[in-house]
Every structure is written in C-alpha cells, then in structure tokens.
Amino acid sequence: MALLELKDVSMIYNGKVKALENINLTVSKGEWLAIMGPSGSGKTTLMNIIGCMDHATSGEINLDGISLMDVNNEELTSVRRDKIGMVFQQFHLVPYLTALENVMVAQYYHSIPDADEALAALKRVGLEDRASHLPSQLSGGEQQRVCIARALINYPVLILADEPTGNLDEANQNLVMKIFHQLHDEGHTIITVTHSPDVGKEAEHCVVIEHGHIKNAEVS
Amino acid sequence: MRMLTALLAVAVGATIISGMVTVYRDVPEQLGREFRAYGANLLLLPSNDSSTFNAENLDKVPELIKNYELVGIAPFLYERLEINKQYILTGGTDFEQLQKVSPYWQIKGNYPKKGEREILVGSNLAQILSPYETEEIIGKKIGISAGEGTAIRQYTVTGIISTGGKEEDFAFMYLDDLQQIANKPNAVSLARLSVVADAVALKAVEDSIKDNIPEIMPQPVQQIAISEFNVLGKLQVLVLLVTIIVMALTLICVSTTMMAVVTERRKEIGLHKALGASNKNIVYEFLGEGCLLGAVGGLIGSGLGYLFAEFVSVQVFGRSITFSVSVAILSILLSLVITGIASLIPVKIAINVDPAIVLRGE
Numbered sequence: 001m002a003l004l005e006l007k008d009v010s011m012i013y014n015g016k017v018k019a020l021e022n023i024n025l026t027v028s029k030g031e032w033l034a035i036m037g038p039s040g041s042g043k044t045t046l047m048n049i050i051g052c053m054d055h056a057t058s059g060e061i062n063l064d065g066i067s068l069m070d071v072n073n074e075e076l077t078s079v080r081r082d083k084i085g086m087v088f089q090q091f092h093l094v095p096y097l098t099a100l101e102n103v104m105v106a107q108y109y110h111s112i113p114d115a116d117e118a119l120a121a122l123k124r125v126g127l128e129d130r131a132s133h134l135p136s137q138l139s140g141g142e143q144q145r146v147c148i149a150r151a152l153i154n155y156p157v158l159i160l161a162d163e164p165t166g167n168l169d170e171a172n173q174n175l176v177m178k179i180f181h182q183l184h185d186e187g188h189t190i191i192t193v194t195h196s197p198d199v200g201k202e203a204e205h206c207v208v209i210e211h212g213h214i215k216n217a218e219v220s
Numbered sequence: 221m222r223m224l225t226a227l228l229a230v231a232v233g234a235t236i237i238s239g240m241v242t243v244y245r246d247v248p249e250q251l252g253r254e255f256r257a258y259g260a261n262l263l264l265l266p267s268n269d270s271s272t273f274n275a276e277n278l279d280k281v282p283e284l285i286k287n288y289e290l291v292g293i294a295p296f297l298y299e300r301l302e303i304n305k306q307y308i309l310t311g312g313t314d315f316e317q318l319q320k321v322s323p324y325w326q327i328k329g330n331y332p333k334k335g336e337r338e339i340l341v342g343s344n345l346a347q348i349l350s351p352y353e354t355e356e357i358i359g360k361k362i363g364i365s366a367g368e369g370t371a372i373r374q375y376t377v378t379g380i381i382s383t384g385g386k387e388e389d390f391a392f393m394y395l396d397d398l399q400q401i402a403n404k405p406n407a408v409s410l411a412r413l414s415v416v417a418d419a420v421a422l423k424a425v426e427d428s429i430k431d432n433i434p435e436i437m438p439q440p441v442q443q444i445a446i447s448e449f450n451v452l453g454k455l456q457v458l459v460l461l462v463t464i465i466v467m468a469l470t471l472i473c474v475s476t477t478m479m480a481v482v483t484e485r486r487k488e489i490g491l492h493k494a495l496g497a498s499n500k501n502i503v504y505e506f507l508g509e510g511c512l513l514g515a516v517g518g519l520i521g522s523g524l525g526y527l528f529a530e531f532v533s534v535q536v537f538g539r540s541i542t543f544s545v546s547v548a549i550l551s552i553l554l555s556l557v558i559t560g561i562a563s564l565i566p567v568k569i570a571i572n573v574d575p576a577i578v579l580r581g582e
Binding site: 044048051053054074077078080081082086092094105106109110150154 | 487488491492493494495496497498499501574575576
C-alpha cells in the first residue's frame, strides 16, 4: 500500500530553471528508500517537496491520503508537523537547550510537551543518561541520535533523513545506521537522501537522480 | 546580549518618558507655587456700584476654597489722607497677609506693628517728605488726618517700600487704623488673593467666590495668569517633543536589535518551522519576546523615571514629588506599544524564513 506517491512531479524555478522534471516515485508503508545523486542533481528540491516545505510546480503528490498539491502553506505546515519526522545532516539542535528539551521542542509544536515521553524517545536511541546534556557536551553521533529521537517523538508516518551520516565518523555512522535498521524492522517508513553508496545500499530500495530526472531505480 | 541591549533601550526610553510625564504632571503645581512670589492671582472687588465691601465677607473665602492651597488674602482700603499737609493716597492692610501675597515688596526698615500707630511710606513719597536724606524719614513722626477739621494723629514711619509700581507713591498702615481714621468700619476697597492653582482651578475658585459671596466680584490678575499659561504651554510642547523623539529613538533601537536577533536566529527559526511551527507560532514567540521586553523595560523605566523626576523636582523646585501609579502604568503601556511596533518588521522577517534552509545546511 503506497504511503507516498509522486506522479509526473516537476519543479521549475522562475519559469525556466527545471530542478525536477516528471518525477514518478512510489514509497510503500514500511519501506526504506534511499535517494542518491550527485550535488545539484535535484535531491534537495525533491526532499523539500516530500518534506512538505515547498510546493511542486506540477504533478500529483499523495502522502498518507493527502494530496499535497491541493493544500495551502498553512495546511502544508500542519502535514509536515503531523506526518513527517526529519533527521538533518547538521543535526540542528538548539544549542542552549538540553537533549531532552530539544526533543520536547518538536512536541511543543505538535501537541503538549511531555518530559517522560521525550525521555522514552531518548532511551530508544540509547541516550537516556545524556538527557540533561547540552548539544555542545555531546559527540556528533550522540547529537544525531538526539535528532532521531526528536524525529520520532510525534509518531510520524514518514522519517525523512537528509545525509544522516554525513558528519559522522565510521563508528557513529554504523551506530546510526543500526538505529535506522531497527526502525525499519519496527515497520517505520524511511527515506534517506545521500550521496554515499555505503549508506544508500543499507536501504531496501534505491533511486538515483541526475539533472532532475530519476535515472534508475533498483532494489538492493 | 542583544536582548539585553534592547531591554536597556526600552528601560532608558521608559525612564525618560516616565520622568518627563511625572515632571510635567507636577510642574503646574510647582510652577504655580513659584508664581505666587510674583503677587496675587485674583483680585476681589466690590460687585455693586459701591467703592467698598464688608471685610467680614473675606472670612468666608478660606472655607469656600479649602480644596486649594491658599497662600494669603490681603485686604486693602484706600483713602486720601492728609499727611504733613499734603493729600496722599493711603492704603490700610494686614501686613502679615501682605507679606504672603506680595513677597516681592522690598522694604527698608520694618513693617508696622499692630496698634502702635506706625506707617510705611512708598519710596517716591519718602522723597517728597524728606527730599535730601530720604532714609532719614524712618523713625520720624508724621501728622495724619482725614482732612481739614479732623483730628491729627502722630504716626511713626517704620520703613520705606519699593515695589516698582504705583504703591511707591502711597503710604500704608494697618487696616483697622485707616478704617478708624476714615470712619469706615469694616470697609474694604479690594482684597488680593494668592492661591496655588492652574488656569482651570483658578476659574473654579473665581466661580465659587462669585456664586457664594454676591458682594464680591473676583477678577483674575491677567498678567500672572497669562505668564503662567505661556510657560506651561511651552513646557507642554517641550515635553511632547522630547517624548516623541525618545519614543522614536527607542523604537528604532529596539527594531534594529530585534532584526539582528532574527537574523542571528534565522537557522533556529527555520528549524522550528521544519519541525512544524506555524507562522502564528513564530509571530506569538517574537511578539511575546517583544512584549516581555516592553513590560520589563517599562517596569524598570517607570521606577527609574520616578527617581529622575524626584531629582529634577528637588533640584529645581526644592520639593519632593509623589509616586504616581497612573504614570507608571502609562510608561509600561507606552513601552509595550513601542516594542510591539518595533517587533513588526523583525516578525515579518521571521515568518518569511524558509524552513528548507535547514536542509541546505546554510
């Protein structure tokens, strides 16, 4: 059953710059998809559209039964808040908030901040004993795990990870990928955007994007 | 640090606004008191065709205007008496009250003592009576009568007065003495009343006397009232200008600082939006911060403004002022309005931040 479906999606900036052209993509519930491609291929544009941060110029996009082409900016924010959990390459933790509070920020915009629930999310990524630490007191791998805990806190239908291991050493990369495998095994739907073949091959499926077109889709 | 700078700007702005408003609020009263040194601000004249009225009417005045600070009320009876064979206009008054009402009168020698048959002469009159050594008149006795065929009484000159006005041609003695000499018991030609009051209050005093004592026609001393009005008017414009300039400077300072804060926190705002913050959430957060800034700055400023106003009042008028809750509330409200307006552009910048910046790694 398709959780995300893109049909002939195009993104044209200023009426002439084609960032994406006729993208067709389907992601099923529980699937782990890797989107790969070189810099400037259109990965970030596609991520913006899937992550409900931008409207495509044309085509059809369906996420969990919602047509993203038919919603306004306010509704798009609401879909992003309720349906998507985001993991960033640069972690983007608020520097003056503790690990626990960083997780609770996402709860604040979604529903009601709940410290116990946020602590449980940190426990899930093995960081319950680091809850009161500031980001500056955490290693890169730990910061990325806090970022994953924050992405999971609102029970999203889709986890969208942008170069999740881009800033990590090999040991932490393995640790983070292990968490993604666990989430996949639990039935989470995951899309990772990466230029690293090592990260790409961890996913169930992989698509390569070049010059705004999907070059090929393969099953690993 | 930036927010601290903005807080400081709001607090300084609120201090000056609160201080200026407090001083302005208190100045009419303080200035009114200062103006009392320049003489009476109300003349009480006979209302009918008669040239005098009964002095007992004046006893009712303090009760009628008990809500205002009465500086003094000096009765005057003017009669032409024969002094050293010359007819001189002589005033009978209460010298204790006269000193309160007309503190600018300058005297060489002393004021007369009651019941002692003593008299003051104006400086011009002194020159007529003692052309070569004017001051030698002090201590000398002069003969006074109501006119030909009346008894001559000997009065001792105790002093010479200078007022810069026509009083320098007159002689002055106690009212009782003059009433007796002129055989006009209880008669008063006019009274000079000095009361601490602005233009509105003075009108109320005037109306109250007019309504309750039909024999008396109160008349404001226009020169004093106009001077007071002019000074207060200029002061009002000055306070208004300073307040507007301070408000504008505070607004610019807070707005610039808030814009810098928004620029600095652009990535954080993008992150919040990526995590699902709506534009409404962003508006509430930044306006909330702005209002908190305004409230705290206004609170600090209203306290410091009172101290500033107290300092000014003590230094300039030598009097302390009372803390006004309404001025404090006004300062806090103005600070809130200023920071609210100053936050509008930064808030607009904040809601235009693209959440996708967190994906581009900017």
